[in-house]
Amino acid sequence: MSNRKDVILEIRNLTKTFPGVIANKDVDLDIERGEVHTLLGENGAGKSTLMKAIYGIYGMDSGTVKYNGNPLDAKSPKDAIAVGLGMIHQHFLLVQEFTVLENIIMGLKADKGIHLDLGKHRSRVEEIVERFEIRLDLDEKVKNLSVGMQQKVEIVKVLYRNAKFLILDEPTSVLTPQESQGLFGIIERLKKEGATVIFISHKLDEVLQISDRITVLRDGEVIETVVNKDLRKDDLSAMMVGREVTLDVDMPEVELGPDGLELDKISLVNPGGKTVLKDVSFSIRKGEILGIAGIDGNGQEELAQVLWGTLKASGGSIKLHGSTVDDLSTRKRMDMGMAYIPADRKKEGLVGTFQVSENIVLNSYYKPHFIKGLGQDFGAIREYSERLVQEYNVKTPALSVWAKNLSGGNQQKLILSRAIEGNNDVFIIAQPTWGLDIGAIEFVYRKISELKEAGKTILLISTDLEEVRSLSDRMCVIFEGEVSETFRVQDKQVAEIGLLMAGGKRREE
Amino acid sequence: MDSQFMIIIGILLGSTIRYTVPILYAALGGLITEKAGVLNFALEGLMLAGAFFAYYGNLVTGSILVGVLCALAAGALTGLILSISILKYKASQLVMGIGINIFYLGLTGYFFRIIGSSGAETMVDDLLGSIHIPLLEDIPLIGVLFEQNILVYLLVVLVIFTARFFNKTTIGLNLKAVGENPYAAAAVGVDVIKNRTLAIVVGSMLAALGGGVMTLTMARVFLENMVNGRGWIAFTAIILGRYSSKGVLIGCLVFGAATALSDIVQIVGIDIPYQAALMVPYIITIVALVLSVGGGNAPAALGARYDRE
Numbered sequence: 001m002s003n004r005k006d007v008i009l010e011i012r013n014l015t016k017t018f019p020g021v022i023a024n025k026d027v028d029l030d031i032e033r034g035e036v037h038t039l040l041g042e043n044g045a046g047k048s049t050l051m052k053a054i055y056g057i058y059g060m061d062s063g064t065v066k067y068n069g070n071p072l073d074a075k076s077p078k079d080a081i082a083v084g085l086g087m088i089h090q091h092f093l094l095v096q097e098f099t100v101l102e103n104i105i106m107g108l109k110a111d112k113g114i115h116l117d118l119g120k121h122r123s124r125v126e127e128i129v130e131r132f133e134i135r136l137d138l139d140e141k142v143k144n145l146s147v148g149m150q151q152k153v154e155i156v157k158v159l160y161r162n163a164k165f166l167i168l169d170e171p172t173s174v175l176t177p178q179e180s181q182g183l184f185g186i187i188e189r190l191k192k193e194g195a196t197v198i199f200i201s202h203k204l205d206e207v208l209q210i211s212d213r214i215t216v217l218r219d220g221e222v223i224e225t226v227v228n229k230d231l232r233k234d235d236l237s238a239m240m241v242g243r244e245v246t247l248d249v250d251m252p253e254v255e256l257g258p259d260g261l262e263l264d265k266i267s268l269v270n271p272g273g274k275t276v277l278k279d280v281s282f283s284i285r286k287g288e289i290l291g292i293a294g295i296d297g298n299g300q301e302e303l304a305q306v307l308w309g310t311l312k313a314s315g316g317s318i319k320l321h322g323s324t325v326d327d328l329s330t331r332k333r334m335d336m337g338m339a340y341i342p343a344d345r346k347k348e349g350l351v352g353t354f355q356v357s358e359n360i361v362l363n364s365y366y367k368p369h370f371i372k373g374l375g376q377d378f379g380a381i382r383e384y385s386e387r388l389v390q391e392y393n394v395k396t397p398a399l400s401v402w403a404k405n406l407s408g409g410n411q412q413k414l415i416l417s418r419a420i421e422g423n424n425d426v427f428i429i430a431q432p433t434w435g436l437d438i439g440a441i442e443f444v445y446r447k448i449s450e451l452k453e454a455g456k457t458i459l460l461i462s463t464d465l466e467e468v469r470s471l472s473d474r475m476c477v478i479f480e481g482e483v484s485e486t487f488r489v490q491d492k493q494v495a496e497i498g499l500l501m502a503g504g505k506r507r508e509e
Numbered sequence: 510m511d512s513q514f515m516i517i518i519g520i521l522l523g524s525t526i527r528y529t530v531p532i533l534y535a536a537l538g539g540l541i542t543e544k545a546g547v548l549n550f551a552l553e554g555l556m557l558a559g560a561f562f563a564y565y566g567n568l569v570t571g572s573i574l575v576g577v578l579c580a581l582a583a584g585a586l587t588g589l590i591l592s593i594s595i596l597k598y599k600a601s602q603l604v605m606g607i608g609i610n611i612f613y614l615g616l617t618g619y620f621f622r623i624i625g626s627s628g629a630e631t632m633v634d635d636l637l638g639s640i641h642i643p644l645l646e647d648i649p650l651i652g653v654l655f656e657q658n659i660l661v662y663l664l665v666v667l668v669i670f671t672a673r674f675f676n677k678t679t680i681g682l683n684l685k686a687v688g689e690n691p692y693a694a695a696a697v698g699v700d701v702i703k704n705r706t707l708a709i710v711v712g713s714m715l716a717a718l719g720g721g722v723m724t725l726t727m728a729r730v731f732l733e734n735m736v737n738g739r740g741w742i743a744f745t746a747i748i749l750g751r752y753s754s755k756g757v758l759i760g761c762l763v764f765g766a767a768t769a770l771s772d773i774v775q776i777v778g779i780d781i782p783y784q785a786a787l788m789v790p791y792i793i794t795i796v797a798l799v800l801s802v803g804g805g806n807a808p809a810a811l812g813a814r815y816d817r818e
Contacts, residue, residue, distance in 0.1 A: 078698035093693035095686050096809060106686045107697030114678040157697070 008033040008165060008196050009054075014063030016046075016053045023049040024220045027063070031165075036187060036197045038207045038228075041217035042240055042437040043408075047200045048090070050217070051167050055080045055087050067165070086158025087167040092150050096143035101125060103142055104157045128159050132189050146502075147295065148179035155186060166190065167198045172206055176295060177465065177498035184210050202240070204233045216240055241438045249445045249470060252453045257286030259322065260426050260457025261307075266316035268302055268481075276302045277481045280316070286425070289448070289458040290486065291472030295501055296463045299481035301343060304430045304461055308340045309333050320426060334363060339424035341415055343431035343461070345408070349415045352404030356396050357385035359403045360418050392417035393443070409440030416447055427451060430461040445471065465497060479503050515650065517777065521769050523653045527727060529765030530661055531556065534719030535743035536750070536757045537664075537671060538584075538712035543747060544675065545708035546688035546810040550606020551591060552716050553740025554613035558583040559717030561617040564724035564731040565624070573637050576725050577660075577718065584717025587613075588710035595709070596702050602812055610740070618733040637726045658726050660718075667715070672754035684708060688808035691815045701815055719743070742794055749797040751806040760797075764790050 009031040016024040024046045031037050039047040053060040056074030065072045067083055074080040077087070094103050105121045122138060129136055134152050142150060151171060158166060168187075172180040187197055187210060201207050207214060208231060215225040216239040223239050238244050261284045268277035277299050284290040294300060305311040307318060309330035318325050320336050328336075342348035350359050361370055361381050370377050370384075385399050394413045396406055403411060412432065419427065429448065433441040448471060451458055462468050468475050469489050476486040477500035484500050535552045542549040559580035566572075566579030587609060594600040637658040645655040674681040684704050686694040691701045719739075724731055742764050749763070750756025771786035 076698065077696055081698055087696075089696065093690065093696040095689040095693050097689050098686070102682060103693075106682050107694065107699045108679065110679045114680050116677050116679050116682055161697075 005030070006033040007031065008068060010066040011050075011054070012064045012066075014050065014053065014060050014065065016049055016058060016060045022220050024053065024060075027217075027220075027222050029215060029222060029225070031196060031198065032213075033196055034191060034194055035212040036191060036199055036210055038199045038201060038211040038214045039217060040201060040204075040207055040214050040236060040240060042202060043435055044437065045217040045240070046220035047217050048169050049220075051087065051169065051198065051200065055085060055167065081158075081161050081163070084162060084164040085167065086161060086163025086165065088151070088154045088158060088169065088171060090170040090173060092147075092154055094142045094150055094153060097141065099139050099141055100136055100145070100153050101138040103153055104138075104160050108161075125156065125160055128156060132156075132159065132186065132193065134186060146179075147174045148176070148182060151175070151179075151183065152186070164194070165196045165198075167200070169200045170202075171199070172201065172203060174296070176501045177494055178502060180206060204236050207236070208233065218242055237438060245438050245442055247438065247441060247445065247470070249449055251289075251449055251471065251473075254287035254452055254455060256288050257455060259283045260286045260288075260320070261459065262319040262322075263307075264317045264319070266303070266306060266313050266318065268299075268306055268311065269314045270302075275481055277306065277313070280478075280481075280483050282476060282483065282486055284457050284459055286457050287452060287455040288474070289452055289460055289472045291460045291462065291468035291475035291489070292478050292483065293465050293468040293475060293497060293501060294463065294478035298478050300430065300461045300463070300478060302481075303478070304340065304342065304428050307428050307459070308338070334422075334424075337423070337425040339363075339419035339422060339427050341412075341419055341427065341429045341432055343434065345411050345415055346404070350403040350411060353402050355400045356389065356394070356403055356406070356414065357381055357399040359414060360385045360388055363418055364422055388414075388417040388421060408435045409437060409443075412436060412440065412444060416444065420447065420451065424456075426457045426459075428459045428461070431463065432460070433462075433464065433467060465494065465501070469494075469497075477501055517773060518650055519653050520776075521766075521773055522651065524769040524772055525762065525765045526654065526657065526661065527765075528768040529761050530664055531719040531722045531727075532739050532743040532746060532764060533664060533668070533758065533761040534722060535716040535740055536746040536761050537667060537754070538715030538717075538719070539743055539747050540712075540750075540752065540754065540757050541671065541684075541715070542708050542712035543752065543811055544688045544808060545684050545705045546691060546808050546813065546815070547595060547705055547709055548602045548606065548812040549709075549712060549716070549744070550603055551587070551609035551713070551740075552743050553736055553738070554606075554610035555584055555587055555713050555716035556720030556723070556736040556740045556743075557610075557613045557617050557734070558587060559720030560724045560735055561613075561620060561720075561731050562717075563721030565620070567725060568624075573725055577721055580717045580721030581714045584714035585710055587717070588713030589706075591713065592706040592709045596705055596815070599814055599816075602814075614734060617731070621731055621733060660722050660726060668754055668758050675754065685808070688810055691810055695817070701817075705815075716740070716743070738791070742790060745794045745797055748807075752808065753806075764793060767793050 007030045011027055011029040014024055014027040027050060039050065041047045049058065052058045054065050054072070054074065056076045056079050059075065067085070072080070072083060095106065098106065101118065101122060104125055110116065125138060134156060136149070136152055136156065142153060145153070171183060175183060190197055199210060208228065211228045213225060213227050214236070216223040216236065218240060263281050263283070266277055266280040267275065270276050280303060282290060292300065302311060306313045309328065313326065320333065320338060325333055325336065346352060351362065361384065364370060365376060370380055382399065388394070389396060389399065392413045394410050394417065396410060403414065406414065432444050432448070436444065448458065460468060460471055472489055474486045475489055477484045477497060479501060480503065535556050539549040539552050562583040563576040563580035567576030591605055591609065594605050595602055637660065639656045639658050640662065642655040646652045675685060683694065683699045687699060687701050687704045695701050720736060723735065728735065743761070746757055746760035746764060750758070750760035767790045771789045774781065774786040775783045
């Protein structure tokens with residue numbers, strides 16, 4: 001090994017397989033002390049798996065890992081933590097009912113005996129919090145904290161275990177733009193204190209902002225490690241996908257028609273008595289895309305369901321093509337041309353243990369052309385499914401395969417195909433690219449732009465602000481069940497929108 | 510009049526304790542199990558097993574200590590079976606619990622018939638004696654609280670210990686973390702399976718001891734299905750007590766007092782049908798369950814299956 005550089009983590013020939021899948025293949029990687037090193041790759045490229053293998057969550061099939069020059073073979077996270085690694089997972093691993101302090105100290109042994117010395121822990125935690133300039137109320141219950149704050153708890157948790165080497169797995173996927181910047185501030189601070197940071201992400205902007213070096217992974221293999229200097233986004237995405245791609249969609253100019261969908265003061269109170277939606281009003285014209293941005297869990301799902309008729313609004317009124325549909329069933333709304341692409345494609349979009357063809361006609365099996373006598377016309381269903389699978393490039397071994405066995409991208413293509421082919425003209429599209437790789441995202445964006453070109457009315461609900469901004473004509477932000485005024489996408493800065501996503505006021509430094 | 514009133518109060522207090530102790534043992538055991546995130550539906554069966562094996566151990570050896578140990582062993586063994594099936598083989602917590610209940614209802618009834626079911630020779634020789642605490646036992650009205658047997662005093666210690674365990678120890682905090690979010694606990698190096706196994710085994714031992722108390726200190730005999738729903742009342746007391754040791758203590762005392770009161774009603778001869786009086790604890794159970802819906806304080810991962818990543 002040429003040891004001019006100070007390598008803190010050295011990975012050689014690491015291979016990790018799951019039944020039927022090679023997650024990582026012969027990975028070689030050197031991480032230098034004190035750097036912020038990004039692992040960049042699409043979903044399923046093997047970046048999280050690689051880190052989880054090292055961290056002792058999965059274990060590896062073959063290969064060697066050295067940390068600080070010593071072999072590291074973590075059988076469980078405990079071993080990794082013991083030598084100074086700390087991983088912050090994409091989904092936080094916190095106990096909601098515990099206080100911040102309890103979350104930070106749980107799992108630790110007492111200095112002596114079994115007595116829990118909260119006072120002693122508190123002063124030590126306060127020391128760390130001060131050193132890294134992280135503002136936290138140690139006595140607040142975690143369930144009362146914003147997502148950004150919860151992430152800080154996770155960071156302090158690993159720092160308290162003397163982590164010198166932090167692995168952040170897609171840390172910004174749940175944050176507002178402001179919270180992301182706050183996180184980057186903490187990362188800078190960690191670097192200054194001599195910590196090494198591995199940052200896992202697929203968001204190119206932030207990768208370019210925060211990294212010293214970037215390693216691109218594709219299909220479980222390391223493609224290249226580059227120094228973050230004079231890099232362009234396009235270079236990185238081409239490395240990620242293996243070909244030139246562009247997500248900068250050119251939206252067609254379309255002559256707008258009359259209102260296709262109008263909401264007037266829609267509100268919803270859930271069975272627990274909590275107001276989930278409050279006076280939501282907007283209208284979308286034919287040929288227009290209205291985007292709703294916002295952090296997950298602010299009423300997006302409920303809004304989509306109220307529009308789709310699976311939840312009944314507590315107040316307000318919905319008009320489709322100018323006529324009120326409040327009391328109409330989902331089926332009736334479908335017959336009036338409404339289509340829904342749900343955020344949770346596994347739960348709401350598909351019946352996992354139905355065949356591909358059965359899922360394709362899930363929204364149309366009852367229509368006359370699929371009926372023969374008292375039963376279904378399976379010939380017609382097969383023909384129709386074959387055509388859609390081909391036209392929408394749904395990769396499936398056979399029409400009889402269970403839908404749950406398709407990849408996320410192919411599942412989404414299936415759902416899109418049946419919604420579009422159903423001759424619909426009002427589309428409620430929620431989280432259309434969640435968990436998809438860039439190739440599939442490109443496809444989805446193209447289809448949405450085609451729908452707009454065909455003069456359809458489109459409501460786009462997404463937690464990906466960039467997606468909303470690049471696809472929509474107008475947009476608004478949903479926060480705790482209330483939507484902001486709608487505005488033209490080019491009229492507001494990202495920072496301004498970020499503030500709306502956080503409830504209009506700056507909740508954190 | 511005054512002395513009669515005092516006597517009634519004395520009886521009431523005494524029998525409240527008698528009725529409370531078995532279900533409090535079981536509820537405390539259930540609480541420990543449930544704090545670790547595992548529902549304990551088997552309390553009824555565990556009590557029954559404890560009641561029988563304590564009785565049998567005592568019958569064969571004449572030793573109360575052996576009786577107690579037999580109950581604990583039955584609880585530990587059953588707890589181990591529960592742990593392995595639920596944690597290793599991912600069996601349903603509900604189905605396993607119910608299975609244990611039905612199993613012991615049949616098994617203890619069958620064994621009891623084998624060893625012969627009638628006559629004084631099948632009675633426990635001596636009930637566990639009382640330990641009188643000097644001076645305190647002479648206090649009017651509540652003196653009766655201080656002339657209890659050792660298993661009652663042990664229970665008081667256990668209640669205090671459990672409360673301290675959950676709130677003041679590192680291992681208690683870890684156990685609670687396992688019940689609230691096992692994945693979070695595992696991520697900081699807490700062994701979820703080990704913690705849950707321990708909780709189930711210790712909890713099951715306590716529940717079985719609760720049954721043992723019935724035969725060793727109260728009934729002197731074993732009767733088929735003698736637990737008669739007390740395990741379920743213990744289960745309810747945990748919910749009613751909002752998953753804290755103190756709450757469970759109060760919950761069990763409420764049931765104990767209600768049962769004692771229904772006795773008094775019959776003794777004193779208040780003119781209501783005795784069946785109505787007997788219903789009181791069960792009515793409280795139902796009301797408590799209805800009222801506690803939605804509230805709770807239950808561990809967040811209670812009843813959920815844990816799959817290692």
